[in-house]
Amino acid sequence: MDRNRRIMAACVVVGVAGLLLACRVADAQPAWVQPAREAGATELLDSNPTPAPTRFGSHVVNDGSTYVTGRFHDPTGVQPDCFGVWKVGPDGSVVWTTPLSNPNYLDCYGVCVTAPLDGSTVFAAGVLKGTSGKDLFVVCLLGGDGSVIWQTIYNNTINGVSGDDVPVVIRVRSTNGPQEVFVGGNSQGATMSGSSVGFDYIVLKFNSTTGASMWGTEGAGYPRPFRYNGPGNGDDILADIKLPPAGEGGGTPPDPVRVLMTGTSYGGTATKNDWATLSISNSDPFNLNDPAWLRRTTLPGNEVATSIDAKYNTTPNPPVIVNAFVTGYSDTGVGATNDYRTTSYDPNLGEVWTATYNGPGNKHDMANKVLYDRFVDTLFVSGDSWGVQSGYDIATIAYDPATGQSLWIPRYPPFGAARFNPANKEDRMLDLIADKNGNSYVVGKSFTVATFDLVAVSYTLDGAVRWLERDYDPQGRGCDYGNLTGRDYVQYNGTANGDDLGASIRLASDEDYNHLGDVVVFGTALTNGPGGTHVQRYIVNKYHQCNR
Numbered sequence: 001m002d003r004n005r006r007i008m009a010a011c012v013v014v015g016v017a018g019l020l021l022a023c024r025v026a027d028a029q030p031a032w033v034q035p036a037r038e039a040g041a042t043e044l045l046d047s048n049p050t051p052a053p054t055r056f057g058s059h060v061v062n063d064g065s066t067y068v069t070g071r072f073h074d075p076t077g078v079q080p081d082c083f084g085v086w087k088v089g090p091d092g093s094v095v096w097t098t099p100l101s102n103p104n105y106l107d108c109y110g111v112c113v114t115a116p117l118d119g120s121t122v123f124a125a126g127v128l129k130g131t132s133g134k135d136l137f138v139v140c141l142l143g144g145d146g147s148v149i150w151q152t153i154y155n156n157t158i159n160g161v162s163g164d165d166v167p168v169v170i171r172v173r174s175t176n177g178p179q180e181v182f183v184g185g186n187s188q189g190a191t192m193s194g195s196s197v198g199f200d201y202i203v204l205k206f207n208s209t210t211g212a213s214m215w216g217t218e219g220a221g222y223p224r225p226f227r228y229n230g231p232g233n234g235d236d237i238l239a240d241i242k243l244p245p246a247g248e249g250g251g252t253p254p255d256p257v258r259v260l261m262t263g264t265s266y267g268g269t270a271t272k273n274d275w276a277t278l279s280i281s282n283s284d285p286f287n288l289n290d291p292a293w294l295r296r297t298t299l300p301g302n303e304v305a306t307s308i309d310a311k312y313n314t315t316p317n318p319p320v321i322v323n324a325f326v327t328g329y330s331d332t333g334v335g336a337t338n339d340y341r342t343t344s345y346d347p348n349l350g351e352v353w354t355a356t357y358n359g360p361g362n363k364h365d366m367a368n369k370v371l372y373d374r375f376v377d378t379l380f381v382s383g384d385s386w387g388v389q390s391g392y393d394i395a396t397i398a399y400d401p402a403t404g405q406s407l408w409i410p411r412y413p414p415f416g417a418a419r420f421n422p423a424n425k426e427d428r429m430l431d432l433i434a435d436k437n438g439n440s441y442v443v444g445k446s447f448t449v450a451t452f453d454l455v456a457v458s459y460t461l462d463g464a465v466r467w468l469e470r471d472y473d474p475q476g477r478g479c480d481y482g483n484l485t486g487r488d489y490v491q492y493n494g495t496a497n498g499d500d501l502g503a504s505i506r507l508a509s510d511e512d513y514n515h516l517g518d519v520v521v522f523g524t525a526l527t528n529g530p531g532g533t534h535v536q537r538y539i540v541n542k543y544h545q546c547n548r
Contacts, residue, residue, distance in 0.1 A: 041541035048073035056112035058522035061119035064090030069110030072099035096146035125167035150211035163188025179208035234266030295349035327370035353404035361386030376438035408463030443502035498526025
């Protein structure tokens with residue numbers, strides 16, 4: 001298609017020799033026509049979505065532009081697959097693509113991306129695979145035009161170990177000085193039983209202006225991370241980190257802001273895998289005498305932590321934690337199957353309450369994300385829950401954050417609603433967001449007749465399904481036209497009628513957190529390729545909400 005033609009520019013070496021090569025790719029595409037459900041998406045033709053994107057793979061700024069990261073694939077075959085960052089404009093046109101590659105590495109791909117609300121810069125982190133076959137971190141800052149400003153590589157070589165180092169999430173904190181960039185991930189570093197090498201949590205902190213490590217260096221001059229190795233000396237897998245809300249928590253570094261993190265940590269044969277939740281000092285993360293440093297679960301089965309969020313008192317500057325919320329699942333539930341598990345902690349990581357959820361299928365229930373909506377003081381949790389003769393459903397729960405009392409638990413698809421999922425099979429949740437009015441939004445994938453489609457659904461603060469009779473009319477008759485499709489949800493089937501999924505969902509916002517109504521979904525779809533082939537590609541799809 002003409003709208004997806006690429007104009008390739010020459011590659012130039014960016015930054016220190018041996019880092020990535022950056023090739024700017026300008027894109028010529030017409031305006032985005034994506035006002036209604038199941039209209040076309042913006043397909044990134046120069047992409048190869050392996051591995052699949054995560055909920056950290058996209059970010060929307062206040063003008064409605066979307067930044068995504070993943071694996072760049074040159075359709076001409078000139079460049080090898082590599083770490084790519086894309087900017088998709090408010091109208092759906094691909095404004096620029098920046099592929100990052102280096103002949104000294106066998107492979108690379110992007111994992112997570114973020115940006116300040118004005119979109120003036122973009123921070124991304126990804127993976128480089130060296131000639132030894134080991135993965136390394138790479139963190140980079142791009143300008144608003146896609147040019148590379150700096151890049152930094154992390155490779156753990158302490159004690160002669162050079163294992164895999166993989167980023168998971170990137171966060172940026174605004175201060176009265178330079179922005180602080182935090183990257184959390186997993187790094188092989190501690191010896192497990194059997195002489196294999198286990199993963200540890202790591203968090204790195206960078207100066208946004210220079211890319212320099214703000215916690216010093218180690219080994220061969222690589223950035224020094226905060227590292228956590230659990231008591232079982234096995235795999236410790238970081239899931240998420242949390243900072244104060246963007247645009248708040250000014251302070252002049254260093255300051256007492258806490259960095260929260262959670263994940264799954266091997267505790268030994270008695271407790272197996274546990275949640276390990278940490279609160280570390282922004283200014284002194286290596287202070288092991290800090291009383292709020294660590295909280296582990298000690299249940300006899302396996303617990304997996306998947307997400308963390310927090311409630312802050314924003315009156316002080318910087319804000320202070322009121323409660324930290326962690327969600328995941330535990331196999332100590334009914335029938336020794338997994339149940340949702342959500343815990344609220346006080347500022348010192350003392351347990352306030354714990355809530356569990358066992359779905360109607362009395363089988364596996366796995367919460368994937370927790371989100372605190374400070375505007376309506378409500379906690380949301382969503383994940384995958386075994387239904388009655390329906391396989392996995394998407395179950396979303398609203399809680400009173402003070403008590404852990406559940407307020408409502410709608411499931412997708414609704415009971416008996418065959419039109420939502422005619423195959424009555426698997427539906428999986430991948431991301432969750434909420435707006436300042438307490439509307440929650442969930443995205444994932446839904447099995448239809450023979451394949452998965454991207455699916456998204458939104459609920460009101462009372463738990464009612466939104467979007468019924470709220471579609472934007474593709475024929476221009478306006479938002480009041482009525483129910484266009486007979487559905488209460490968004491569903492997208494790619495052009496090649498194969499497997500599609502929504503990995504992350506975002507809302508366009510301004511500096512005051514006034515959500516502008518447009519919902520942007522980043523995912524993958526099986527699309528029509530050249531010569532009648534079918535190709536998996538990244539897609540960016542925007543939906544306009546009426547009566548918002």
